[in-house]
Amino acid sequence: MTTPRIVPVAEPLVEPLASRMAKLIPKGTPAPQLFLSVARNESLFSFMVDSGLIGPTGLLDRRTLPKTIRETVILRTCVATRNDYEFNLHVQTISSRMGLTEAQIEDIKHDSMNPHLWSAHQMAVTLVVDALVRTLAVPDEVFTNAHQHFSEAELIDITQLVGLYTGVAMMVGLIRPRFDRYRDGPVARVTP
Numbered sequence: 001m002t003t004p005r006i007v008p009v010a011e012p013l014v015e016p017l018a019s020r021m022a023k024l025i026p027k028g029t030p031a032p033q034l035f036l037s038v039a040r041n042e043s044l045f046s047f048m049v050d051s052g053l054i055g056p057t058g059l060l061d062r063r064t065l066p067k068t069i070r071e072t073v074i075l076r077t078c079v080a081t082r083n084d085y086e087f088n089l090h091v092q093t094i095s096s097r098m099g100l101t102e103a104q105i106e107d108i109k110h111d112s113m114n115p116h117l118w119s120a121h122q123m124a125v126t127l128v129v130d131a132l133v134r135t136l137a138v139p140d141e142v143f144t145n146a147h148q149h150f151s152e153a154e155l156i157d158i159t160q161l162v163g164l165y166t167g168v169a170m171m172v173g174l175i176r177p178r179f180d181r182y183r184d185g186p187v188a189r190v191t192p
Contacts, residue, residue, distance in 0.1 A: 006175045008036030017042060020049040024056055032089055033177035034168075057094060059164045064157050069125055071098035072118075075108050076126045077162050079190045080133035081169035089180050091188035109192045121149045125158060132162045 011031065013021055017039055021031050039045040048054040055061050058074060065073075075095065078087035095105055107114050108126070115123055124146045131138045138146075146155060179187045 004177050006037045008033050009039045032180050037175045037177055068099035071095055071100050072122045073161050074165055076129040077165040079109055081166055083169040083172055084189045085172045086168050087190045088188040092182040109190055124149045129162050
């Protein structure tokens with residue numbers, strides 16, 4: 001990604017954007033480029049923050065899913081939607097804090113993941129993510145397997161999370177934000 005199509009709001013931010021961004025980003029940390037571009041629609045960005053739709057750990061984190069499951073869903077959705085930007089943002093900021101290992105982060109990029117690196121719950125949820133993104137449907141065998149590990153309420157949460165992060169991929173496709181750099185090393189991409 002080169003030049004953003006929608007130029008990010010310039011930092012330092014002014015009120016009321018500054019206080020809203022402060023709810024999401026630790027003090028002294030630059031805001032993600034995507035947040036700054038979405039903030040061009042100040043009323044939408046404000047609504048997303050004020051409603052709790054977006055928070056410090058991403059979209060729709062109601063703390064109803066285990067953090068490792070939630071991050072697995074997000075990264076696998078990034079892989080399925082080929083969203084390098086959001087994948088990089090999560091890997092550079094919160095994936096390890098949410099409990100994923102470097103080996104898992106590398107492995108999640110592959111069509112056939114190594115079952116020795118993942119719990120049965122994580123393997124089941126990645127099949128749900130793949131089905132939803134690829135076909136907008138979940139085959140009976142994938143549902144039956146996932147339902148052995150997740151309640152119906154959790155499956156609904158998971159599906160909504162996949163939908164929201166598919167929407168993020170669409171926003172990235174529209175805006176084409178520059179990659180955020182929160183640590184040294186190469187940009188994390190979804191293609192192995």
